[in-house]
Amino acid sequence: MSSDNEAEDRTVWDVVVVGAGPGGSSAARAAAEAGRRVLLLEKAELPRYKTCGGGIIGPSRDALPPGFELPLRDRVHAVTFSLNGRLARTRRSKRMLFGLVNRPEFDQRLAQAAVKAGAELRTGVTVSRVEQHGPAVPDRRTVAVVLAGGEIVLARAVVGADGSASRIGAHVGVRLDQVDLGLEAEIPVPPEVAGDWRGRVLIDWGPLPGSYGWVFPKGDVLTVGVISARGEGAATKRYLEEFIGRLGLSGFEPAVSSGHLTRCRTDDSPLSRGRVLVCGDAAGLLEPWTREGISFALRSGRLAGQWAVRIAEAPDAVDARRQALNYTFAIKSGLGVEMGVGRRMLTAFSQRPRLLHTTLVGFRPAWAAFTQITRGSTTLAGLVRTHPMARRALSALDRRAAAQEASAEPGSRPGE
Numbered sequence: 001m002s003s004d005n006e007a008e009d010r011t012v013w014d015v016v017v018v019g020a021g022p023g024g025s026s027a028a029r030a031a032a033e034a035g036r037r038v039l040l041l042e043k044a045e046l047p048r049y050k051t052c053g054g055g056i057i058g059p060s061r062d063a064l065p066p067g068f069e070l071p072l073r074d075r076v077h078a079v080t081f082s083l084n085g086r087l088a089r090t091r092r093s094k095r096m097l098f099g100l101v102n103r104p105e106f107d108q109r110l111a112q113a114a115v116k117a118g119a120e121l122r123t124g125v126t127v128s129r130v131e132q133h134g135p136a137v138p139d140r141r142t143v144a145v146v147l148a149g150g151e152i153v154l155a156r157a158v159v160g161a162d163g164s165a166s167r168i169g170a171h172v173g174v175r176l177d178q179v180d181l182g183l184e185a186e187i188p189v190p191p192e193v194a195g196d197w198r199g200r201v202l203i204d205w206g207p208l209p210g211s212y213g214w215v216f217p218k219g220d221v222l223t224v225g226v227i228s229a230r231g232e233g234a235a236t237k238r239y240l241e242e243f244i245g246r247l248g249l250s251g252f253e254p255a256v257s258s259g260h261l262t263r264c265r266t267d268d269s270p271l272s273r274g275r276v277l278v279c280g281d282a283a284g285l286l287e288p289w290t291r292e293g294i295s296f297a298l299r300s301g302r303l304a305g306q307w308a309v310r311i312a313e314a315p316d317a318v319d320a321r322r323q324a325l326n327y328t329f330a331i332k333s334g335l336g337v338e339m340g341v342g343r344r345m346l347t348a349f350s351q352r353p354r355l356l357h358t359t360l361v362g363f364r365p366a367w368a369a370f371t372q373i374t375r376g377s378t379t380l381a382g383l384v385r386t387h388p389m390a391r392r393a394l395s396a397l398d399r400r401a402a403a404q405e406a407s408a409e410p411g412s413r414p415g416e
Contacts, residue, residue: 013155014031015038015039015157015308016038016039016145016157017039018041018145018162019280020110020111020123022110022297023161023301024159024279025040025113026110026297026298027161028040031306031309034309038114038118041125042123042125043124043125043162046108047107051259051260052293053214053225054073055099056070056101056294057098057295058373058377063302070099072099072101073100074218076096076100076200077097079097079200079201079203080202081204081205082357083357100216100223125148130160131146132144141314142156143156145158157308157312157320158275159279160172164260164282166281168276168278169278169283172278174271175268175270176265177264178229179262180291182227184256187221187224194222197222198217201216202247205356208228209228213243225240227262264284264288265283265285270328271283272324274317274321275311277307281297288343289345289346300335303327311323340381341380341384369383
């Protein structure tokens with residue numbers, strides 16, 4: 001016969017994951033594969049739309065479940081680079097550079113993979129808050145996840161993967177130092193237009209500091225978007241309108257027009273609080289220069305799921321804290337290093353976009369580096385660490401950026 005305590009334990013999940021995007025589904029799958037009782041909560045009904053280019057680069061592909069079939073809408077073998085509509089040049093590759101997906105399909109398949117691994121999925125559920133103390137929490141090994149209707153779900157560990165406006169991130173105390181606005185249009189086009197874009201993407205270095213635009217073909221739909229620093233909303237909207245006009249796409253009605261804020265964490269921003277971890281956008285984890293977030297979500301989600309299992313097993317607060325610190329170290333030593341290099345690239349690019357453009361389209365080693373990064377044979381940080389030429393080039397860009405900042409300070413003279 002089971003005791004009352006054992007009956008109560010059966011109502012407590014080992015791991016509850018909030019948010020069924022790439023980060024949350026990866027976390028849920030990792031925890032479920034470890035044989036734990038996992039509940040995955042999602043506020044929307046799947047599939048649901050997400051503002052995102054949908055580019056699947058090598059690091060994203062390598063973080064997917066074994067045997068996962070990507071719902072690719074196109075395979076990219078060529079990239080056209082332009083500088084605010086000028087100086088366009090196309091570089092091509094015999095091997096595929098990266099794939100393109102529609103996020104509704106992609107995210108739904110990732111959630112299904114988590115369920116296949118043993119996680120339980122509940123959709124249409126909004127989480128109001130989490131509590132680690134108080135009357136809703138039966139003991140110090142338990143976290144209460146409070147739903148919008150008042151229902152309380154208990155867990156030994158919680159992973160917050162609820163997006164860039166994360167309520168779990170607010171609980172943890174995530175701090176942000178870079179916020180960008182992305183605007184996007186999904187434009188259905190006739191076959192002859194779609195054919196012109198098949199297998200090729202466009203990356204346009206934009207008119208605002210740190211901005212760029214993209215065209216990603218997905219069958220009979222073109223995903224067209226731009227991104228720039230928040231605070232330039234009107235100028236960003238104007239850039240998108242002019243970008244679409246230059247491409248000759250103004251006559252086609254978008255099926256979807258959307259916007260989204262991306263947020264990067266500060267270097268010292270926490271990734272945990274008690275038995276609660278955050279990953280992906282909820283943690284402010286994405287590449288600062290390109291604002292690529294799918295690979296960061298997949299990789300950090302997998303780590304969060306693995307460490308959440310260890311936190312769930314922790315007998316006391318001291319051991320839970322130790323496991324959370326190990327998760328933080330794993331993130332900082334990998335994705336954190338990549339973000340640091342990305343910040344340096346964003347600073348250099350914001351001040352010298354033409355130099356970057358000229359280097360990419362005219363310098364063969366730079367194009368080779370681009371292809372290695374997109375295919376996943378290296379990362380931006382790995383390239384800087386292992387290639388002396390890349391390290392020297394980034395250091396030179398750092399010096400130029402610092403000199404330009406100094407010359408722009410109040411009281412300084414032009415050229416000083």
